[in-house]
Amino acid sequence: MSDTTALSAEERYDLEAARDGDEAAFARLVGPHRAALHAHCYRMLGSVHDAEDALQEALLGAWRGIGGFEGRSPLRSWLYRIATNAAIRISRRQSRRVLAAEHGAARTSVHELGEPVTESVFVEPYPDTELRDWSGYADPEARYELLESVELAFVAALQELPATQRAVLVLRDVLAMPAAEVAETLQTSVASVNSALQRARQTMDRRLEPASQQVTLRALGGDGQQKLVRAFVRAWEHHDIDGLVGLLAKDARFTMPPLPAWFDGRTAVGGFFAERIFENPWKLVPMTANGQLAVACYMGDVAGNAFPLSAVNVLTIRGQEIVALDGFLDPAAQRPFGLPPEAPR
Structure with a gap:
């Protein structure tokens, strides 16, 4: 044996x-x-x-x-x-997957949003429930936390790396595998692993904000997070454009993959909400995705009789402001979350 x-x-x-x-x-x-x-x-x-x-x-x-x-x-x-x-x-x-804001230029018209992109080009949202359950058991030698390692910006930055560099960075800095074990996994040398890791870290440092969402959310605290989400849900559901815009950073963006249209800046995002989003009634349910704050968005018909699931909207926070809203409209991207098909009554 x-x-x-x-x-x-x-x-x-x-x-x-x-x-x-x-x-x-x-x-x-x-x-x-x-x-x-x-x-x-x-x-x-x-x-x-x-x-x-x-x-x-x-x-x-x-x-x-x-x-x-x-x-x-x-x-x-x-x-x-x-x-x-x-x-x-x-x-x-x-093809390399990207965030929707990297796929093309921002739109200025709220009336022409383009046809859905049918190729698989966008980073998809990730249900993080099980990672949250394990978040306290991460290897102490890991450079990135488990939840940090599935944040939208982190995953999108990873996709910029060549496949081998991507693997090296994830195995070394997320899973804390020894360099020799990574070398065996990739059938290369320890020196090559160390070189690839150095290049990968440089790319990630250039792409990522100084503070991850985990750092930002801890600074906000549980009460601060709940207050922000409640204000966001209330402003959206009540069509309160001033309230919603007041929660956005000046350079906020709003994307809607698989639609190619996205809006850049607080003024443009506010205009899109005022002229398009607020044409219908909405119900929003707080959730999490990718280790970040998120909401399930249910859009009603004009009469408000039915509220089918419309989007999973992932929020990216900077300080106490929302700097990005990534609204995933594709039912296939929503399905892994196991959300009710209609808003809970």
Whole structure:
């Protein structure tokens, strides 16, 4: 029998059973890691749906290769190695995903929003419930917190990196894997890993704001966050344009992927709300996404008889102001959140 000292007794039992073709044992082995692997693939790909494809490919690869896993390293490391390479393969077949504000110029007219972009080009929102459950258990050597590592700006910045640099940064700075283990995962040298990490960090530092959303939200505190969200919901639902504009930073932006239209600056965003958004009644439900404040937006018909789900709107905060509203209109992007299809009564 192989040396399996890196595994618990239960894992060793399930490993041997899985090697003999026991699918239930394999499911028990990988089950505790599944959600974390999905989040890892999301960071790599910027898409919940691409992450699901990468995860399925990785789990299939793990099942087929279980006979070659000797258990001398932690199961977690072996699974991340397979998932990372699956995500790299998928990323090389896909276009780079971006935030909607990076896709084209801001609009000046509120009446022409363009046709939805059908190609998969936009970073998608991520349901962060399970990451919140684990946020207190992150590796203390990690440079980025778990929630910080799925913030929209962070994931979008990751997509700018070449696939190998992206993998190195996530494995080293989010998962705190040793450089030697990362080198083995990517079949390269430790020196190459360290060089790629340095270049990746430079790009991320250039792209990201000095304060992450986690730092900003902690500074606001729980009461401050609730106060801001309540004011935002109240202004939107009551069509209070002055109240809503008063919550926005001067350089605020509002995007609506998959629509190409987006609006830049407090005045432009306020004009769009006044002339288009406030044509209909709304109900908003506070939530979280990507480690950030968010709201589920339900747009009613003119009579206000029905309020189907219209958007998941992710808020980015700077100080005490909203600097970005990213409203995801695609039902496919909303579906992973498991939201009610109509506003709760």
